[in-house]
Every structure is written in structure tokens, then in C-alpha cells.
Amino acid sequence: MPGERYFAVRDRLSELLGWIGDLADEVGLEEEADHPAPTLSQPILIAAIGEVNAGKSSLLNALAGAEICPAGSLPMTSEVRLYRHGADSDQERQALLYECRRPHDYLRNFDLLDTPGTNSKTNGHAEVAEPFVEHADLVLVVFTAENPWTAATWDAVSRLSPEALARTALVVQRIDLKQPQDIPIILGHMRDLSLKRVGQVLPIFPVAARPALEAKLAESGSPELRSASRFSDFEHFISERICESMDRRQLLHDAWHHASRTLRRLESRFDVQRRGMEDDSYFLAGIEHEMEELRDSVLGSAPKSLVAALGRFRIEVDVVVRSLRSRLGWWRSLARLFTGDGTAAEIEATFAARMQEVAIGFGMDDAARLVDACMEHWEGVRPRVKERMGFEPGICSVAGEERDGVIERFVARLEKAVPRALSSLRVRGVLDPELRRRNASLKGFTAIGLLFAIGAGACGTFGMQDLALMLLAVAGLVFVLATVTGWITRARIVAGYRERLLAGATTFADGLKADHGEAIRLLFQEYSHSLIEVRRQLASEKAALQPRMERSNSLYIALKSVELDL
Ligand SMILES: Nc1nc2c(ncn2[C@@H]2O[C@H](COP(=O)(O)OP(=O)(O)O)[C@@H](O)[C@H]2O)c(=O)[nH]1
Ligand SMILES: [Mg+2]
Incomplete structure (x- = not known):
């Protein structure tokens, strides 16, 4: 095919331009x-008149x-008829x-314009062909060797614009019908006429298109037919003049420069993107740092908020102490002398449950406060x-659902931290021995009082009125003593227990401190997940950029390798 080298470079270049264009499209x-x-793929238009x-038709077939x-x-x-590349179809334009x-395949690179004939009976086709002929890359004016001086064709030639x-080239066709010695004479005439x-x-090219086509179609390539057709010179001319013309070379150069320019622009775009990503990473690190600062300041003020929780601790201590006091009242103490005493365990269990509630209430309030702080911070981050x-x-x-x-x-x-914090208070088991001791002494008093009362009854029965009265008075005295003792021990036990519990307030807060801090850290860890989308976006941008840079390289x-072929 004429211009093979040109088409090879052109195809390589247009392939590269396509890939560069794809990359450019991808990155916008x-x-x-x-x-x-530049449009490289535009086929070369050859018109035959x-x-x-x-x-004419045979000549175009021989070319193709x-x-x-x-x-x-x-x-x-x-x-x-304008023949172009594509799936078989004829459309009236x-x-x-x-x-x-x-x-x-030939039509991938060449459009062929076949015309009916300068002397055709049909009117109007010359006007239809004219714009194509005027813009064709190559106008072939075909004469038959038997009669190369037909006036209609020469008229058509003289109507062509200087451009x-x-x-334009003149083709003397069907020279195989002439004797070889006639050819130079015909050509001489043609030159004069031109x-x-x-x-x-x-x-001017003397050719025989039919044998040329036969030679191309023959499997052996048939060198004799080919040389008889004198087609080589003609095709060489097409290669040199049309395909490898300065215009076409210029087009390749323009395309090459366009490609290299686009690559440079892509590279600087990638550079900007890379730098932008670095800035984005820096920006992201800044926000993460803000989150950490917020967390640290919350951690810093955490002990204070725990102390605030101590206010509730005191209230709860009072409640528990009140309940202890009422359990140590006269009637209930007396009743317990006969039924056995579980007060210590009950009070401790109540205290533990109360403390659990204190922790839950405090946790709820504190977490809500922290979530609000995070939300407020996030509202600043979003824009x-x-x-x-x-x-x-x-x-x-950490917001919404x-x-x-x-x-x-x-x-x-x-x-989870409450049982541990409570055990560090060391208040478990302190009530039990004291209450036991109190019960024992109350039991002693009661037993003695009852003995005296029984003695008084016996004396009364046997008529010893005075002794009976005396014993009864002693019994009364013992009961009064028991009441006073009960009253004193109650006050002492209650005050002691209260003091002990209150003294544990800071210990309790300390016991919660580590877990409170851990809870805060976890909450902020969850808050930092807000940035997950931002991190993902940045990572995917980075992941996309690397292969693009490699493709561009x-x-x-x-x-560069195509440049050598230009
Ligand atoms: N001997 C010979 N005949 C040819 C050659 N080229 C074309 N012809 C014949 O000339 C006639 C007209 O050819 P065609 O290509 O249809 O001419 P068109 O009307 O100008 O398109 C056909 O019968 C072809 O077979 C050639 O190189 N040698
Ligand atoms: Mg024809």
C-alpha cells in the first residue's frame, strides 16, 4: 500500500493520542x-475523473x-460514488x-471518489463531484491510452482551480492495449496538451490497471504482470507526494507536539493533585489533632466531673444511713432479737445498688455532654x-442513630468499674460485727430484764409483795438500760458508718477514674470515625493517581520512540 510507513507512524501516533485522550478525560x-x-485518522481522498x-473504476480498484x-x-x-470504510452499505447522500x-482495509486510509465520466449522459454529476475534487488530496484525471486527447476531459482539467x-496527476490507462513504442509518443502529446x-x-503516469489488479490478486504477486502494468512508479508517486508530503508530515508533527503537550499538562496536573493531596493529608492530620486536643482537654477535666458526681454520692450515703438508722430503731431491733439479723448485708447491698445507679446516672450525663461537644466540633469541621x-x-x-x-x-x-471502686472503699463487713455486738448486748439486757421480771412474778405469787416490787423495779431498770444502750449504740454505729462511707467518696471517685478515662478515650475513638469518609476519599485519590502517573510515564x-520515526 502506498504510504505504508506514513500510515504506520500515523496509526501509532493516533493510538497514543487516543490513550492520552482517555487519560485526559479520566482526570477531567x-x-x-x-x-x-489534530485529526489524524482523516483518510486521504483520491478522486478519479x-x-x-x-x-477510472478499474484504476481505483487496482489501487485498492x-x-x-x-x-x-x-x-x-x-x-x-464515494467509497469509504465501514460495513457494507450504500446510502444516497x-x-x-x-x-x-x-x-x-485499503479504505481505512483512503476515501475513493468514482465519477461516471466527463462525457456521461447524466447531467449534474460534475457539479456534485466538484467540491470533492476541489478538496481531494489527489485528483486523478484518467485517459484511455487509445484516445488521450478527449476534449471533455481536458475541459474538465482546465476548469480545476490552481490549488x-x-x-492533480494525469493517468494514461490501458497501456497494455498499446505497443510499447507508442507510449513515449502518447506521453509527449499529453505533455504538450497539458x-x-x-x-x-x-x-503523467502510463498504467494498465487491470493487469495491476490481477497482479495484486494473484497469490504469487505475478511480477511480470506488475511490471507490465507500470503501477510501481504511480504508487511510489502517491506515497511520496501525498502520504509523505510536507503537509502530512506537518500533521504528524502537530499531532506529536499536541500529544507531548497534553502529556506535559497531564503531568503538571498530577503534580498539582499530588501536592493537593499532601495538603489534604496535612489538613486531615490537623483535624485529627483537634480531635485529640478536645479529647485531652476532656480527659484533663474528667476528675472535676467525677467530683461533681461525688455530690450525688453524698446524697446516696445519707439515704443509706437513714435507712440504717430506721432499721436500728427500738421496735425493729427488738423484733430482730427473735428473728435473726440480716441488716448489714441488706444495707451493703442497698449501698452497692445505689452506687451503681450513681455511676449510671453520671455516665449518662457525662456521655451526653461529650457527644454534644463532639457534635459541636464536627459542625465546625464539616464546612x-x-x-x-x-x-x-x-x-x-457519634450522633444521630x-x-x-x-x-x-x-x-x-x-x-463495670463500680464493684471494683466499691471494694476499694473497704466498707464491706464493717457493719456486721458491730451490729452483732449490739444485738448480743441487747439480748443480754433483755434476758436479764426478763429473769428479774419472772422473779418478781414468782415472789408476787408466793405473797412476797415487797420483794416482787423490788425485782420488778430492777427489771424495769434493766429494760431502761437496754433502751439507752440501744439508743447510744445506734447513734454510734450510724455515725461511724456514715463517716466511713463519706471518707470513701474520693476513693470511690479514684476507683472510677481509670475506667472513666478509658470510656472517654473510646468515645473519642468512635468520634474520630467521622473522618472515615474523608480518609477513604483521600486514599482512593492517592490510589488512583499512582497508576495514572505510571501510565503517563x-x-x-x-x-519519544515515535519521535524517532517522524
Ligand atoms: N485492457 C485493459 N482494459 C481495461 C483496463 N482497465 C480497464 N479496462 C477495461 O475498460 C473498461 C472500462 O473500465 P472502467 O474501469 O469501468 O471504466 P470507467 O467507466 O472509467 O470506470 C472495462 O471493460 C475494463 O475491463 C486495462 O488496464 N487494460
Ligand atoms: Mg466506472
Whole structure:
């Protein structure tokens, strides 16, 4: 095929341009208005004009190496036909103009314009063909060797514009019908006529298209037929003049520069993106740092908020102490002398349950306060992320539906710490011995009082009135003593227990401190998940950039290798 080298470079370049274009599209790099991408794939248009039966269609077929245009001794077409690459189809583009698609390789690079003939009976086709002929890369004016001086064709030649003439060649077809010695004479005539009609000698090629096509179709390539067709010079001319013309070379150069320019722009875009990502990472680190600072300041003030919880501790101590006091009242103490005493265990259990409640209440309040602080901070972060990174980072990860769960986990953590904090108070088992001792002494008093009372009864029965009265008085005295003792021990035990519990307030707070701090840390860890979208976005941008930079690099290397072929 003529211009093979040109087409090879062109195809390689247009492939590279395609890939570079894909990459540019992917990253949204816009085409520069003043540097449009050159269209490389535009096929070369070859137009054939000349008389009916001159051998135009056969000439185009011989170029293509296939029977594309119908050829025959009878006029085969009365319309202008533009043959282009594509799946088989014939479409009437306008009156007397058909666009015919054929799946032939040659047509990938060449559009062929076949015309009915300068002397065709049909009117109007010359006007249809004219714009194509004027813009064709190559105008072939076909004469038959038997009669190369037909006036209609020479008229058509002299009507061509100077620009079209510069792209025109004369083809003397069917030279196989002539004796070899006649050819130079015919060519001499042609030169004279050319000079006379258009004021210059146009390139002239004597060829025999039919044997040329046969040679191309023959499996052996048939060198004899080929040399008889004298097609080599003609095709060489097409390669040199059309495919490898300065214009075409310029087009390749333009395309190459466009490609390298686009690659450079891509590279600087990637550079900007890379730097932007670095800034984004820095920005993200800044926000993470803010979150840490917020956490640390909360951790710093955590002991204070625990002390606030001590207010409730005191109230609870009072409640427990009140209940202890009422249990140590006269009647209940007396009743317990006969039923056995579980007061110590009950009071301790009540105290533990109360403390559990204190921890839960405090945990709920504290967690809600922290979640609110996080939400407030996040509301400040969101617009900054949007402005900086151009997307909405979503809601705060400890707010909304998550809020309850976050608070629950915070409380659970504190709740778990309560038994340990209580055991560090060392108040378990302190009540029991004291109450036991008190019960024992009350029991003693009661027993003695009852003995005296029984003695008094016996004396009364046996008529010893005085002794009976005396014993009864002693019994009364013993009961009074028991009451006083009960009263004193109650006050002492209650006050002692209260003091002991109150003294444990700070110990209790200390026992909670570590777990409280841990709960705060966990809450902030959950809060930092708010940034997950931002982190993901940044990571995916980074992940996308790396292979693109690599693609751009390899495209650059490929482009450099094409430069050598330009
Ligand atoms: N001997 C010979 N005949 C040819 C050659 N080229 C074309 N012809 C014949 O000339 C006639 C007209 O050819 P065609 O290509 O249809 O001419 P068109 O009307 O100008 O398109 C056909 O019968 C072809 O077979 C050739 O190189 N040698
Ligand atoms: Mg024809």
C-alpha cells in the first residue's frame, strides 16, 4: 500500500493520542481551545475523473487491490460514488451522490471518489463531484491510452482551480492495449496538451490497471504482470507526494507536539493533585489533632466531673444511713432479737445498688455532654472539609442513630468499674460485727430484764409483795438500760458508718477514674470515625493517581520512540 510507513507512524501516533485522550478525560483535563487535537485518522481522498470507459473504476480498484468499484465496458454508474470504510452499505447522500461503505482495509486510509465520466449522459454529476475534487488530496484525471486527447476531459482539467491542479496527476490507462513504442509518443502529446491547456506539465503516469489488479490478486504477486502494468512508479508517486508530503508530515508533527503537550499538562496536573493531596493529608492530620486536643482537654477535666458526681454520692450515703438508722430503731431491733439479723448485708447491698445507679446516672450525663461537644466540633469541621476537599463528609459518627449506642457503651464501661471502686472503699463487713455486738448486748439486757421480771412474778405469787416490787423495779431498770444502750449504740454505729462511707467518696471517685478515662478515650475513638469518609476519599485519590502517573510515564516513553520515526 502506498504510504505504508506514513500510515504506520500515523496509526501509532493516533493510538497514543487516543490513550492520552482517555487519560485526559479520566482526570477531567480539558482540551485547550487554541490547541485542538489534530485529526489524524482523516483518510486521504483520491478522486478519479475522466471519460466514460477510460478505466477510472478499474484504476481505483487496482489501487485498492480489490474489486471495490464496479468496472465494465458498459457505463456502470451514473452517480458519483464515494467509497469509504465501514460495513457494507450504500446510502444516497444527495441526488447523484452515493456514499458506499465497504469493509476493505485499503479504505481505512483512503476515501475513493468514482465519477461516471466527463462525457456521461447524466447531467449534474460534475457539479456534485466538484467540491470533492476541489478538496481531494489527489485528483486523478484518467485517459484511455487509445484516445488521450478527449476534449471533455481536458475541459474538465482546465476548469480545476490552481490549488486543485497542484494536487492533480494525469493517468494514461490501458497501456497494455498499446505497443510499447507508442507510449513515449502518447506521453509527449499529453505533455504538450497539458502545457497548452493548463500552462504547466502535470505529472503523467502510463498504467494498465487491470493487469495491476490481477497482479495484486494473484497469490504469487505475478511480477511480470506488475511490471507490465507500470503501477510501481504511480504508487511510489502517491506515497511520496501525498502520504509523505510536507503537509502530512506537518500533521504528524502537530499531532506529536499536541500529544507531548497534553502529556506535559497531564503531568503538571498530577503534580498539582499530588501536592493537593499532601495538603489534604496535612489538613486531615490537623483535624485529627483537634480531635485529640478536645479529647485531652476532656480527659484533663474528667476528675472535676467525677467530683461533681461525688455530690450525688453524698446524697446516696445519707439515704443509706437513714435507712440504717430506721432499721436500728427500738421496735425493729427488738423484733430482730427473735428473728435473726440480716441488716448489714441488706444495707451493703442497698449501698452497692445505689452506687451503681450513681455511676449510671453520671455516665449518662457525662456521655451526653461529650457527644454534644463532639457534635459541636464536627459542625465546625464539616464546612472546612467541604471547602477544602470539595465533598460532604457526612454526619458525626457519634450522633444521630449512633448516639444511644455510644452512650450505652460509655455507661457500661463505668458500670463495670463500680464493684471494683466499691471494694476499694473497704466498707464491706464493717457493719456486721458491730451490729452483732449490739444485738448480743441487747439480748443480754433483755434476758436479764426478763429473769428479774419472772422473779418478781414468782415472789408476787408466793405473797412476797415487797420483794416482787423490788425485782420488778430492777427489771424495769434493766429494760431502761437496754433502751439507752440501744439508743447510744445506734447513734454510734450510724455515725461511724456514715463517716466511713463519706471518707470513701474520693476513693470511690479514684476507683472510677481509670475506667472513666478509658470510656472517654473510646468515645473519642468512635468520634474520630467521622473522618472515615474523608480518609477513604483521600486514599482512593492517592490510589488512583499512582497508576495514572505510571501510565503517563509510559506514554511519554512511547511518544519519544515515535519521535524517532517522524
Ligand atoms: N485492457 C485493459 N482494459 C481495461 C483496463 N482497465 C480497464 N479496462 C477495461 O475498460 C473498461 C472500462 O473500465 P472502467 O474501469 O469501468 O471504466 P470507467 O467507466 O472509467 O470506470 C472495462 O471493460 C475494463 O475491463 C486495462 O488496464 N487494460
Ligand atoms: Mg466506472
